[in-house]
């Protein structure tokens with residue numbers, strides 16, 4: 184037996200595609216954000232509301248990742264025609280190669296901002312760079328306030344944390360969710376993370392999120 | 406199962422080195438950071454599945470998990486991040502930042518000497 188030193192990154196192929204996507208987007212000055220959460224936190228609902236309410240200011244396209252169906256892509260289509268569906272056929276995350284193909288099928292030149300809705304999963308998608316400018320993690324109050332402590336990776340890597348479904352906190356429903364604890368835990372992992380408590384259902388808090396998006400898109404246009 | 410994609414990429418890397426060496430691989434050592442969320446059992450299982458029928462069938466994986474390192478913003482020391490007690494072990498401060506996580510690396514491959522014919 185003999186040993187050979189390799190010292191190579193294993194996900195090098197994914198990283199190469201991610202760099203290619205990132206170059207493609209930078210050249211066209213398009214902002215691309217990768218949205219990650221557990222199933223049902225409200226990614227699609229947030230996207231639909233955001234696209235509709237910002238449509239006069241920012242043109243938004245969506246790459247919709249799902250394990251098998253096109254239900255979410257159809258929901259998004261009610262708000263924008265710029266949607267491309269990726270079915271991962273069982274895989275729990277999108278890969279940069281899949282996003283590369285999807286980018287070619289979006290009318291990128293007509294858009295300012297491209298959202299990638301990743302497969303509903305709080306762990307796996309955070310390990311795969313897609314070439315995005317930033318990750319947006321969504322945590323809904325129904326999931327519990329221990330999630331940043333239990334799943335630190337995605338909170339450490341995200342630019343923005345959207346705490347969704349805050350309408351449930353005031354609705355007389357028993358939800359044990361301490362917003363301040365989540366903010367503190369997330370900031371311990373990531374001192375620069377922007378945190379917006381929102382309700383995609385009632386629209387509460389969404390204007391701060393829109394403010395951040397508008398500014399980020401504006402910075403790219405400069 | 407993101408381990409499946411890791412297993413496929415790993416298989417490609419080991420196979421190409423095996424071709425270069427013209428030898429039979431028997432083991433590989435990989436290392437990963439905490440945020441890669443690699444489950445050893447699932448990765449070994451996934452690798453076994455994709456390696457079946459290839460020159461990498463039977464390769465044993467050894468997986469090292471590296472801790473997340475932090476830097477204390479009060480006393481400037483570096484330490485390992487512990488989820489159970491997220492404070493600086495030197496000064497007890499809660500103000501620290503995480504340093505970049507260790508990448509997912511293929512460290513070494515072990516080959517059988519006998520069949521080497523180069």
Ligand SMILES: Nc1nc2c(ncn2[C@@H]2O[C@H](COP(=O)(O)OP(=O)(O)OP(=O)(O)O)[C@@H](O)[C@H]2O)c(=O)[nH]1
Nearest residue numbers: 221222223224225226227228303347348382383384
């Ligand atoms: N009360 C309340 N319900 C919400 C809110 N946002 C989303 N929901 C509901 O939560 C459920 C899941 O929302 P989706 O937008 O489909 O969640 P998702 O993250 O896209 O789900 P997957 O794509 O399956 O991972 C739906 O029934 C939404 O109506 C909110 O702010 N408040």
Ligand SMILES: [Mg+2]
Nearest residue numbers: 226227255300
């Ligand atoms: Mg969805």
Ligand SMILES: [Zn+2]
Nearest residue numbers: 477480493496
């Ligand atoms: Zn300290």
